[in-house]
Amino acid sequence: MQFTDLGQGAHLELLQPHHAPEIFELIDSSRAHLREWLPFVDGTQSVEDTKRFREAGAQRYARDGSFDAGIFDGGALAGVIGLHWIHMGNRSTSLGYWLGAHFTGRGLMTRSVNAVLEHCFSELNLNRVSSAAALGNIRSNAVLQRCRFQLEGISREPEWLYDHFVDHHLYGILQRDWQAARADRTSRSGSDSRSGNDSSSRAS
Numbered sequence: 001m002q003f004t005d006l007g008q009g010a011h012l013e014l015l016q017p018h019h020a021p022e023i024f025e026l027i028d029s030s031r032a033h034l035r036e037w038l039p040f041v042d043g044t045q046s047v048e049d050t051k052r053f054r055e056a057g058a059q060r061y062a063r064d065g066s067f068d069a070g071i072f073d074g075g076a077l078a079g080v081i082g083l084h085w086i087h088m089g090n091r092s093t094s095l096g097y098w099l100g101a102h103f104t105g106r107g108l109m110t111r112s113v114n115a116v117l118e119h120c121f122s123e124l125n126l127n128r129v130s131s132a133a134a135l136g137n138i139r140s141n142a143v144l145q146r147c148r149f150q151l152e153g154i155s156r157e158p159e160w161l162y163d164h165f166v167d168h169h170l171y172g173i174l175q176r177d178w179q180a181a182r183a184d185r186t187s188r189s190g191s192d193s194r195s196g197n198d199s200s201s202r203a204s
């Protein structure tokens with residue numbers, strides 16, 4: 001995924017080493033917001049920390065093709081979405097994401113997740129994308145549900161967040177779920193346009 005247009009002036013772009021200062025600034029300006037649900041914030045105290053993180057990302061990309069993409073809105077970095085790993089034998093991957101505090105509430109992440117799912121299922125021909133959200137992370141659970149992930153279970157205390165463990169909701173979406181959702185969207189937009197009620201511009 002080198003570049004994907006999300007419409008309305010937003011796009012996804014593969015993160016490169018030169019993005020490190022911009023990523024650090026976004027994390028630094030959103031510490032309280034990100035810290036509530038992400039474990040890497042306190043360990044990110046300088047651009048050098050972000051550079052090291054990006055180097056590990058580049059190694060992952062070289063090893064199995066899993067990537068991190070910047071979410072850009074009007075040219076500014078708004079957040080990050082990425083695949084933690086890709087297992088080609090099982091045709092599966094795992095998705096994670098975050099937005100800077102000032103970029104929430106506009107549907108940017110919903111559009112980004114849908115774009116990455118399209119890439120995973122149509123370009124990479126994967127069968128499964130999994131993700132997880134802490135039980136109390138209402139907004140992240142809502143993103144996954146809007147993007148038609150199915151809730152598959154609860155994992156007890158898989159993550160340590162600075163001073164406490166959190167339980168995770170485990171989600172998955174399969175290639176056939178995605179294809180069925182796409183066929184559903186197409187048939188709904190067809191019947192809406194026949195009835196003169198075009199809902200295709202409303203994002204899901």
Ligand SMILES: CC(C)(COP(=O)(O)OP(=O)(O)OC[C@H]1O[C@@H](n2cnc3c(N)ncnc32)[C@H](O)[C@@H]1OP(=O)(O)O)[C@@H](O)C(=O)NCCC(=O)NCCS
Nearest residue numbers: 037097098099104105106107108109110132133139140203
């Ligand atoms: C999780 C996170 C990315 C969700 O951000 P978000 O802004 O709620 O998600 P979206 O960008 O999809 O925006 C959805 C919101 O925009 C609104 N919206 C506006 N236009 C929209 C559109 N075209 N499509 C979808 N939603 C739209 C929705 O109603 C929703 O608002 P609401 O929650 O007030 O109802 C963000 O809260 C975050 O980064 N949190 C901290 C890090 C984190 O938790 N990461 C995930 C760890 S599992």
